Amino acid sequence: MAAKILVADDDQNILAALKMLFSCEGYEVTLASQPAQVLKLFQQQSFDCVLLDLNFTLDTTSGEEGIALIAKLAQVDENIPIIVMTGWATIDLAVSAMQNGAADLIQKPWDNEQLLRTSETHIKLAQQQQKSARLNRENQILKALHSNLNPIIAESTSMQAVLTMVEQLAQSDVNVLITGENGTGKSLLAEHIHNRSNRAEHSLISVNMGAISENLFESEMFGHVKGAFTDARENRIGRFELADQGSLFLDEIGNIPLSQQSKLLRVLENQKFEKVGASKTQQVDTRVIAATNANIEEMISQQQFRQDLFFRLNTFEIQLPPLRHRLADIKPLAESFLAGFKAKYHKPELTISAEAIAAMQSYAWPGNIRELSHMLERAVILTTNNHIEPQHLGLQAGNLVHDVTADNAQQQNQQQPEWDVDKTLDELEQKIICARIKHCKGNMQNAAKSLGLSRSAFYRRIDKYQL
The missing domain is CATH 1.10.8.60 (Helicase, Ruva Protein; domain 3)
Known part of the structure; x- marks a missing residue:
């Protein structure tokens, strides 16, 4: 679908020139010559971009009329990029235009290629922002729906005690270890802890530690750069980076290979890591919620699990009753x-x-x-x-x-x-x-x-x- 542009200027020659320029590039162009006409069209139709002259009939140099119009347009739809055009550009005028909602400023006479490139860039940026806003809203709806479909049922005294404990620790950033038999609802409780925390607006990233092979552990958890190894054909974001500002749920931690546990321990200690094949150290802010049905203390005694990693993971331990x-x-x-x-x-x-x-x-x-x-x-x-x-x-x-x-x-x-x-x-x-x-x-x-x-x-x- 062709992008729609509203061009506003009191000079008919400029309107004709801009219509020809953008029409030849496949844009759908609407013209306006007065501020009232611009505002009416903007309220009645949907546009992808507005090219707006700052000076109409009241005066010729101050730009006040155009700046006032920018503010009115932004009140109607603040997401549509407004590119102002003037032959009397100053730093103060540019700052004022931006403060009132303009996305960019082009000085007359304009360069055709620059104007087309600037318009295309702002249209694509606005579309990406709208798409991101829709996705965020969809995620909020899905989270709410998922929460409603999978409520924590706690009529028993044992589960009421668990939820009381969760309410006390959810608002903090301490690491949590959830223990219990298979099928007791550890992943559901991890979601509940995340949703009750200050990180609820960010992502909860879940990882089944038993499903990650030892040779791909670092790539999965920390990411890799293109060319780091034979099959690294593109950059990849790891789970810790995906969970930045949110929570990372490590399920079945008893299955973490002993050789990889020290690498996980380092991230838990200082929240820093390097992608595979990269020398740059990245820092994240991630809360870790772990779960297991294994007897970790017995694994420690058998030297199958690091004691220092266990202490890092179980700052607060919750035992889910069968x-x-x-x-x-x-x-x-x-x-x-x-x-x-x-x-x-x-x-x-x-x-x-x-x-x-x-x-x-x-x-x-x-x-x-x-x-x-x-x-x-x-x-x-x-x-x-x-x-x-x-x-x-x-x-x-x-x-x-x-x-x-x-x-x-x-x-x-x-x-x-x-x-x-x-x-x-x-x-x-x-x-x-x-x-x-x-x-x-x-x-x-x-x-x-x-x-x-x-x-x-x-x-x-x-x-x-x-x-």
Whole structure:
């Protein structure tokens, strides 16, 4: 679409010359010869740029009439670039024009190439600013929508205690370590901390540390310059730079390679880093929120994790309780998930029985909130009568809260077959991975090693099964 320019001057010869110049370059040109006409056109139509003479009929040199008009135009739309043109340019006049909203000043007689270049530059700049403003607004809406879609449900006393702690620390800039089992909602709590902080207007950048290979760690976290290594075909911004003025969420910190932990420690200590292949030191202002389901203290004793890095990360530690310790939250969580699935699968009349809620409250939830969400989604799909009953949930008897004493749990395990013959290969693989993670006490590196999988292959399966 052709850019639209409004040209205002009391000299008809100048109007004709400028119309010819810009029309030949593909612009759509509108002419005006009086301030009142300029203001009326500006209010009625949309323009990409205004070329404005400063002197009309009241006098010939002061520019006061044009400057007054600039201020009126800026009140209507301050984002449209106004380029003033005058044959009586002075420093005071230029300063006054800029202060009232002009983007640039061109002295008459003008140079055609310079005028075209200046106009094009300001039009592109204004378009970029408008695009940036739209994107910022979209991000604000999406953040608000995401926050509404994923509320922190805390009717249980254990979660209320967590949120009370969050309110106390959110406004500070201390680093936070969130610990808890798989599926307890650590990433959601990290978002909540960021949204309640003074950095909420800036970005929260999330990084799954287990998914970053060791040889790409520095490039991903700190960025690289073009030509730094074979595949570095262009400059790349790292996660720390993206999170400048905001928050950086480091998920699964127990999977950070030991060889890379010292590099991360340096950034946490002084907020400085260098991109791969660059000699310039950059400084950032980033709050770090970390999370793990591993026993970091045990990893420290096994020399798999640096103690000084741990101390830097856990300035404030929040322990998220497992779902089996949040019985009061199970019903509202289920209702929240159910509302989303009803809309997703077009089943607005779907309800869940009190017996199903009671069954869920008697379940141990080894997969925590993530398991609850997946179980309800499966039940929504399987039910045919718009009413979810306990049999639709597929709860495993071995994981009932009242049956999980050490003795009868072992007895049940001995009685149950090792394999479920009715499960698919994917379901069996998922079950094995979950069992191995539990056996390794949440240490993903040990779990992957024990299964004979590389880190990348292991985390592809974690993403595949949303574990």
